[in-house]
Amino acid sequence: MKCPICGKxxxxxxxxxxxxxxxDVDLARWFRGDYRIPGEPVPRDGEEE
Known part of the structure; x- marks a missing residue:
């Protein structure tokens, strides 16, 4: 199995x-929001749809 970040x-x-x-590089990518699942935007509290 190869490392998904560097390939080693x-x-x-x-x-x-x-x-x-x-x-840690992978964890930082999660924190920054680099990994996303496409979908419909979620309305914020108090906003109408």
């Missing part, structure tokens, strides 16, 4: 990543 072989300790660094 995955480490058993950080699977599916090769290192802590690549795991």
């Amino acid at each position: 072989p995955a480490s058993d300790r950080y699977r599916p990543f090769c290192s802590r660094r690549c795991a």
Whole structure:
């Protein structure tokens, strides 16, 4: 299995990543909202549809 971030072989300790660094890069992408599932916008509280 290859690391989804850099393509190096995955480490058993950080699977599916090769290192802590690549795991942290992936986590940062989640926090920034880089990974999204397309869908209808959700109305904010108090707004009408």
